[in-house]
Amino acid sequence: xxxxxxxxxxxxxxxxxxxxxxxxxxxxxxxxxxxxxxxxxxxxxxxxxxxxxxxxxxxxxxxxxxxxxxxxxxxxxxxxxxxxxxxxxxxxxxxxxxxxxxxxxxxxxxxxxxxxxxxxxxxxxxxxxxxxxxxxxxxxxxxxxxxxxxxxxxxxxxxxxxxxxxxxxxxxxxxxxxxxxxxxxxxxxxxxxxxxxxxxxxxxxxxxxxxxxxxxxxxxxxxxxxxxxxxxxxxxxxxxxxxxxxxxxxxxxxxxxxxxxxxxxxxxxxxxxxxxxxxxxxxxxxxxxxxxxxxxxxxxxxxxxxxxxxxxxxxxxxxxxxxxxxxxxxxxxxxxxxxxxxxxxxxxxxxxxxxxxxxxxxxxxxxxxx
Numbered sequence: 001x002x003x004x005x006x007x008x009x010x011x012x013x014x015x016x017x018x019x020x021x022x023x024x025x026x027x028x029x030x031x032x033x034x035x036x037x038x039x040x041x042x043x044x045x046x047x048x049x050x051x052x053x054x055x056x057x058x059x060x061x062x063x064x065x066x067x068x069x070x071x072x073x074x075x076x077x078x079x080x081x082x083x084x085x086x087x088x089x090x091x092x093x094x095x096x097x098x099x100x101x102x103x104x105x106x107x108x109x110x111x112x113x114x115x116x117x118x119x120x121x122x123x124x125x126x127x128x129x130x131x132x133x134x135x136x137x138x139x140x141x142x143x144x145x146x147x148x149x150x151x152x153x154x155x156x157x158x159x160x161x162x163x164x165x166x167x168x169x170x171x172x173x174x175x176x177x178x179x180x181x182x183x184x185x186x187x188x189x190x191x192x193x194x195x196x197x198x199x200x201x202x203x204x205x206x207x208x209x210x211x212x213x214x215x216x217x218x219x220x221x222x223x224x225x226x227x228x229x230x231x232x233x234x235x236x237x238x239x240x241x242x243x244x245x246x247x248x249x250x251x252x253x254x255x256x257x258x259x260x261x262x263x264x265x266x267x268x269x270x271x272x273x274x275x276x277x278x279x280x281x282x283x284x285x286x287x288x289x290x291x292x293x294x295x296x297x298x299x300x301x302x303x304x305x306x307x308x309x310x311x312x313x314x315x316x317x318x319x320x321x322x323x324x325x326x327x328x329x330x331x332x333x334x335x336x337x338x339x340x341x342x343x344x345x346x347x348x349x350x351x352x353x354x355x356x357x358x359x360x361x362x363x364x365x366x367x368x369x370x
Contacts, residue, residue, distance in 0.1 A: 001363065004331060005043050006224070007045045007334075007347075008045060008046045008048070008334070008340070009037070009045045009063060010029070010030075011030065012024070013033075015338045017249050018338070037344050042070065045072065049077055057090070057093065074090070078133040080119070083134075091171065099166035105134065105174065105175050107182065111123065124179075124181040128181070140161035143159075175191075176276070179274070184213055187213025187217065191222065192224050193224070194334070195276075196279070196280055197227040198280065199294060202279060224334055229311050229312075230310050235314060238314060245298070253302075277306075291321070294321075298310070319351060335347055
């Protein structure tokens with residue numbers, strides 16, 4: 001098994017501990033973050049999206065123009081672009097980049113934020129629409145002849161995508177969402193199902209549910225886990241660093257916050273409306289240190305707004321803890337730090353090679369035994 005590592009290119013330099021100091025898009029930072037993560041060995045980078053942000057496909061196009069091999073995981077929210085057009089936009093970029101595109105489909109769990117883009121469907125309705133959206137997108141990518149599609153949300157007559165993905169395997173669809181409405185859509189369409197950094201038991205349970213949902217379609221999705229690793233040369237220093245991160249995050253929130261997404265309706269929400277955040281908070285309620293070294297401090301502080309749990313320890317300890325997730329079926333790790341550029345370099349030098357070495361060593365054991 002090959003382990004994939006996905007980094008993160010924000011639109012500007014900011015985190016829970018670092019205040020945004022630029023406008024909504026800092027091209028210099030985007031370029032530096034992309035080049036840095038390509039240099040230190042990341043396979044892909046996530047390009048984020050929300051209802052007030054810069055547009056993700058265009059940011060991804062710029063990242064592709066300043067890198068050579070770095071893959072793109074483009075966050076995309078169904079419903080605001082016709083699926084036929086979105087399919088051709090993504091396929092066009094995939095052709096221009098010679099197969100570097102993946103799409104991360106995020107339906108959205110916050111009604112108030114979705115309303116900022118003029119979307120007033122309920123969450124269950126949005127997931128139903130996402131299912132149809134991906135039906136159409138996949139036909140645009142694969143159909144050799146014009147197709148018709150008649151759904152509740154989309155009706156297409158003689159649709160056809162003349163531009164196809166660069167490779168026969170197509171554009172990978174990553175999928176986020178853990179609600180009851182999301183699971184069937186994930187089962188049908190997710191090539192890679194994305195989880196946040198939950199406990200081992202939570203991951204085991206959710207992986208089983210997604211596999212069961214995919215089975216009727218004859219599909220075997222892969223799984224991605226998002227984490228915020230905190231590393232140091234000793235375990236004590238790593239936990240001291242985590243404590244410092246939490247203290248700085250608290251101080252920044254008390255001073256008015258990082259300013260990452262001003263005027264976005266999801267900022268500052270104390271009771272999260274999405275199932276993924278509720279799952280993280282349920283873990284945090286069990287304590288701030290779970291399993292071997294899962295840290296929930298930032299999730300508890302922020303209401304689990306996004307990727308907010310971490311693994312804390314030395315690079316060897318964190319790598320070994322990540323293999324516990326590999327044993328549960330995780331083959332992709334999305335990792336980002338609290339000092340985006342500095343932490344990315346540390347991950348590339350100290351963590352990514354260790355995980356890959358451990359996985360390779362484990363796979364070599366059966367072969368040696370034979």
